Amino acid sequence: MIESMTGFGAGTASKEGLTVSVELRSLNSRFVELNSRLPKSVQARENDIKDVLRKELQRGKINILVQVERDAEAEPGLTINEEAVRSYTALLTKVRDTAGLTDPIRLDHLLKFSDIFEAGEATDTDELEWHLTVEALNLAILQLKEMRKREGEVLARDLRERIRLIGSGCDTVKRLSDERIPQERARLTQKVADLLGEEKVNPDRLELEIVLIAERLDIAEEVTRLNSHLEYFIEALDGKESVGRKLNFLVQEMNREINTIGSKSNSAEIARYVVQMKEELERIREQIQNLE
Numbered sequence: 380m381i382e383s384m385t386g387f388g389a390g391t392a393s394k395e396g397l398t399v400s401v402e403l404r405s406l407n408s409r410f411v412e413l414n415s416r417l418p419k420s421v422q423a424r425e426n427d428i429k430d431v432l433r434k435e436l437q438r439g440k441i442n443i444l445v446q447v448e449r450d451a452e453a454e455p456g457l458t459i460n461e462e463a464v465r466s467y468t469a470l471l472t473k474v475r476d477t478a479g480l481t482d483p484i485r486l487d488h489l490l491k492f493s494d495i496f497e498a499g500e501a502t503d504t505d506e507l508e509w510h511l512t513v514e515a516l517n518l519a520i521l522q523l524k525e526m527r528k529r530e531g532e533v534l535a536r537d538l539r540e541r542i543r544l545i546g547s548g549c550d551t552v553k554r555l556s557d558e559r560i561p562q563e564r565a566r567l568t569q570k571v572a573d574l575l576g577e578e579k580v581n582p583d584r585l586e587l588e589i590v591l592i593a594e595r596l597d598i599a600e601e602v603t604r605l606n607s608h609l610e611y612f613i614e615a616l617d618g619k620e621s622v623g624r625k626l627n628f629l630v631q632e633m634n635r636e637i638n639t640i641g642s643k644s645n646s647a648e649i650a651r652y653v654v655q656m657k658e659e660l661e662r663i664r665e666q667i668q669n670l671e
Contacts, residue, residue: 381622382671383530384408384439390518392511396450399511401443401519403432405527407669408440415443420505421512428516435520437621438671445512463495527671534666535616541659541666545633546609548656552640553602555649598640605636623670630664 388403413429421428432441471484489495612629615622637660641653 381531381535381616382524382527383534383669384527384623384671385530385669386523386526388519388521388523388526390515390520390522392514392518394507394511397507397511398448399508399515400446400448401512401515403444403519403523404442405436405523406440406442408438411436411438412440413443414441415445417443417445418447420447420508421445424509424512428512431513431516432520435524436671438623445515447508447512458497460495460497463492464489467492467495531670534670538616538663538666539613541663542609542612544659545637545656546606548652548659549602549605549609549640552644552649552652552656553598555646555652556598556644559644559646598643601636601640601643605633605640608633608636621671623667626667626670627664630660630667634660 384405384407386403386405388405389401391398391400393399411433413432415425415428417425417428428443428445432443467489468484471488475482475484608629612626612633615625615629634657637653637656641650641657644650644653
C-alpha cells in the first residue's frame with residue numbers, strides 16, 4: 380500500500396504531573412529531512428528521536444515539535460550553582476562599592492544571570508520525561524502514517540485511472556498504426572501509377588518500398604514495452620515497499636516509449652492520442668512526487 384509524503388500526527392503522554400506532547404508535520408522531499416524543535420531537557424536525546432523516525436519513515440521532510448509541561452508541584456529538574464551565586468554577589472557588591480552606592484544587592488539582580496541555575500544530574504524525573512517523549516512520539520508517528528496512508532489510497536486510485544487511460548490510448552494507437560500499412564500500400568501504389576501512367580510498375584521494387592515504409596511505421600516493440608511498464612507500474616502500486624523512486628523511473632521509461640511512438644507514427648490522428656497519453660503521464664509525474 381502506497382503512502383503520501385504529506386501528513387500530520389500528534390501524540391501526548393502524561394504521568395506524575397509531567398506531560399509531553401509531540402507534533403509531526405510531513406512534506407514532500409526526495410530524502411528524509413528531519414527538523415526538530417525541542418525543549419532543553421530533551422535536546423540531548425535529539426539523535427535518538429531522529430533514529431526512531433528514520434526507522435518508520437523512508438522519505439519526506441519531517442518537522443518535529445516536542446513540548447514538555449509540568450504541574451506546579453512537579454520538580455523543575457534544576458539545581459542552584461552556589462559558586463556562581465557567591466561570585467556574582469561579590470561582583471555586584473564590588474560594583475556597588477566602587478560606584479559609592481548604598482543600595483542592597485537584591486534577588487532580582489542575581490536572577491539576571493541565567494547560569495546560577497544548572498541542570499541536575501540524571502534523575503528518575505529525567506527518565507520519566509524520556510519515556511513519555513517516546514510514548515508520545517510513537518503515537519504521533521502512528522497518526523502521521525495513518526493520514527499518509529489515507530492520502531496514499533486516494534492517490535493510488537487516481538494513478539490507476541490515469542494508467543488505464545494511457546493503456547487505452549496505447550491500444551488505439553496500435554490499431555490505427557496497423558491500419559496504416561495497407562493504407563500506405565494503396566496510397567503508394569496509386570501514386571506510382573499516377574506518375575508512370577501506362578508504364579509497367581515493377582512489383583518487386585514497389586513491394587520493397589512498402590516493406591521499408593512498414594518498418595518505419597512499425598511501433599510493435601514500443602507498444603509492447605509501454606504495456607510492460609504500465610503493468611509493472613500497477614504491480615508496484617500493489618506492493619508493500621516504498622515505491623516513489625521506482626514509479627518515477629517507470630514514468631521516465633514510459634515517456635521515452637510514447638515519444639518514440641509519436642515520432643514513428645507520422646499521423647495527425649495518432650499524434651492526437653500521443654498528446655493525450657503524454658498529458659496523463661505528466662499528471663502521473665506530478666502525483667508521484669508526493670509518494671513515499
